[in-house]
Amino acid sequence: MRKRLRALAPLLALLAGYLLLLYGSPTQGQLAVQSFESYLLEMAAIVPAVVLLMGLFEVWVPKDLIQRHLGQGSGPRGTVLAILMGTAPTGPLYAAFPIAGSLLRMGARVSNVVVFLGTWGAAKVPQLLVEAQFLGPSFAALCLVLTVASLIAIGLVLERLLAARGEVAAS
Amino acid sequence: MMMLAIYVLVAGALALSLARDRARTRAALRVAIRSLERLAPSLLGVVGLVGLLLALVPNEAISRHLGAGAGLSGTLAASLLGSLLLIPSLVAFPLAASLLRSGATVATVAAFVTTLTMVGIVTLPVEMRELGRRFAVLRNVLSFLCALLIALAMEAIL
Numbered sequence: 001m002r003k004r005l006r007a008l009a010p011l012l013a014l015l016a017g018y019l020l021l022l023y024g025s026p027t028q029g030q031l032a033v034q035s036f037e038s039y040l041l042e043m044a045a046i047v048p049a050v051v052l053l054m055g056l057f058e059v060w061v062p063k064d065l066i067q068r069h070l071g072q073g074s075g076p077r078g079t080v081l082a083i084l085m086g087t088a089p090t091g092p093l094y095a096a097f098p099i100a101g102s103l104l105r106m107g108a109r110v111s112n113v114v115v116f117l118g119t120w121g122a123a124k125v126p127q128l129l130v131e132a133q134f135l136g137p138s139f140a141a142l143c144l145v146l147t148v149a150s151l152i153a154i155g156l157v158l159e160r161l162l163a164a165r166g167e168v169a170a171s
Numbered sequence: 172m173m174m175l176a177i178y179v180l181v182a183g184a185l186a187l188s189l190a191r192d193r194a195r196t197r198a199a200l201r202v203a204i205r206s207l208e209r210l211a212p213s214l215l216g217v218v219g220l221v222g223l224l225l226a227l228v229p230n231e232a233i234s235r236h237l238g239a240g241a242g243l244s245g246t247l248a249a250s251l252l253g254s255l256l257l258i259p260s261l262v263a264f265p266l267a268a269s270l271l272r273s274g275a276t277v278a279t280v281a282a283f284v285t286t287l288t289m290v291g292i293v294t295l296p297v298e299m300r301e302l303g304r305r306f307a308v309l310r311n312v313l314s315f316l317c318a319l320l321i322a323l324a325m326e327a328i329l
Contacts, residue, residue, distance in 0.1 A: 007212045014219035021226065028226045036222030042259065043214055045174055047207065049181045055203030056184050059195045089177075092257065094217060094294045098206060101301040113302075114310060122288035127260040134264035135271065135280070142325055143281060147289070150317035158309050165305065 046091040054098055067107030074109065079152060082112040086119025093121040110162055111155030118151035213297040220293050221257045228252075233266075237283070239274025246322055249279045253286030254315060257293050278326035285318035 018036070022029030070078045089096070100113050123144055132140040188196040235241075236248045256263075267280045290311050291298065298307035 010216050011212060011219065014216065014223065017223050018219070021223065032222045032226035034222075035225045036218060039218045039221055039257075040215075043218055046177075047210070047214065049177050051203040051206045051210070052181050052185065052199075054206050055199035055201070056188055056196075058202050059199040060188065092259070093288070093291060094214065094257075094297050097294070097298050097301040098210060104302065110306070117310070118289055118314070122285065127288075130260050130264050131284070134268040135284070139277075139281075139325070139329065142328060143284065143321065146321045146324060147285065150314075150321060154310065154313045154317060157313060158306070161309055162305060 070108035082116040086116045096120040110159035114155035245279045249283035250286045253283045254290040278322040281325040282322035289314040
């Protein structure tokens with residue numbers, strides 16, 4: 001019971017914020033509500049698919065498959081696979097967190113999970129197309145190359161930092 | 172369009188799973204529902220926060236602090252803004268393009284775009300819960316630093 005209440009507290013605070021804004025500055029308040037609605041819609045559109053896929057993933061994909069293809073010893077092939085997995089989806093980055101968590105628990109390397117997350121956030125194919133359209137192909141291409149290089153570097157550094165402290169991410 | 176493809180994929184996978192093993196499929200659905208229960212409050216919180224943030228940051232402030240003549244502080248401001256915000260690319264890229272056109276430096280726009288996609292302060296609680304505190308914090312910090320480096324490199328190259 002206590003836990004439920006604690007989870008609700010920040011939500012109630014946010015609700016208070018909205019009400020305050022609507023009362024004190026109606027145009028801003030309405031803008032806030034509109035934004036909230038549109039993002040809620042976006043989220044409601046993707047989350048069911050994500051949790052269903054996660055459920056299927058967890059009962060059908062054997063742990064050692066992940067371990068073999070994305071875990072220690074999978075080498076650069078694992079990294080490439082992580083990149084490919086990150087470019088495919090659509091949806092905001094936070095939808096990727098639970099998937100990434102599952103991957104970690106099933107034995108994927110930290111560096112590959114970082115690459116997967118980063119690619120999902122910055123280099124999903126549909127997003128790249130939008131970026132090229134609005135910011136120009138040279139901007140998008142350069143950004144992509146630098147971002148992927150950074151992700152691989154961040155992945156390796158993060159993996160080493162976490163291993164040095166003797167922990168892999170908790171769940 | 173992509174949404175449709177994704178749901179077709181999910182429906183197909185579910186159908187396949189149901190055909191192969193009923194009990195496992197039920198287990199999968201239970202995992203799905205449990206995940207949804209776990210995620211729902213955090214996700215609602217994220218969306219709620221973003222709505223408020225977007226309404227409170229006025230447009231002229233954005234162009235004033237990030238636009239032409241803002242220099243390095245503009246780039247830093249852009250990276251802070253990108254870290255805080257969580258907007259879909261369909262909205263973010265036109266915004267970035269208009270910033271470029273109105274005179275913002277490549278570094279500023281690149282910093283905005285990279286932090287927007289790689290760093291998430293608003294989503295940090297969710298990330299910490301799903302991936303572990305240290306992982307989440309370190310990933311965001313390292314990504315932020317790299318985003319700045321990328322922005323400066325792009326300014327130099329383009």
